[in-house]
Amino acid sequence: MSTLILYHDDCQAHDPGTHHAESPQRQRAVLSGVSGIKGSQLLPAPLASLEQLERVHDPQYWQLVLDADPAEGRVALDPDTFLSKGSINAALRASGAACFAIDQLFEGKAKNAFCATRPPGHHAESGLAMGFCLTNHVAIAARHALAVHPAKKVAILDFDVHHGNGTQAIFEQSPEVLYISSHQMPLYPGTGYATETGCGNILNLPLAAGTGSRAFRRAWTNEGLPALQTFKPDLVIISAGFDAHEKDPLGQLELQDSDFSWITRAICEVAEQCCDSRVISVLEGGYNLDALAASSQAHAKALAATH
């Protein structure tokens, strides 16, 4: 079985503006990095359905987004988050990719999957667009798995340099979902303290700027991976942000490409023991195009190399 790489040209149509870090070139960089990896298969992402979307997002919020959809130009939903013609379908492709990947895994048609889609999702809350994000793909995917597949427990692991405030807020009262995040602190969005533990299902691993590979690997080795092992999920979802890379303009965690291989392998090893290796990964941040191509390639190669 192969590693699915899901994408769609619609994701290029989301245009937050020429000077915005979250540019359409990001997806092209990722695709250049992950295309042709041995053991992988490229497939187009479907749109998420309204039913999938509304397991996470308030209907009133989504109506507000639909009403704001511009015929041309763009509108700001917050100081960093814009809606252009095409943004809604881009977000729905990214959320749909994650749900489709889960279907493929539970139907035994794929080994694991990486959604090479944009915009990112982990800052979006149930009723709030935020931090470049319109819909929370990993949250929608987790709720989809719990609703339609025999998954009782889902773990979401987030190594983006920013804390996934949206994912945490959505699940902080949901013991069936474990959320573990390593992130730089202090940094946007300002949440993600170790003291934020939800109902015992949130594990935040804040890291200081400049701490690099050693602190990152130590946090996951000593805390993140043991917590994942103890939780024994039926499915692992990765919020794969590559903005903790040393070349990234938005973060200062100074990770290398090899750190993304390492964390991916480490997660897959636990998933092999507890959930038949069911892992899907969704692109979040990563804003230096060369680093994004190289680190997403390292990540996808590690997914494709697992058994």
Ligand SMILES: [Zn+2]
């Ligand atoms: Zn980020």
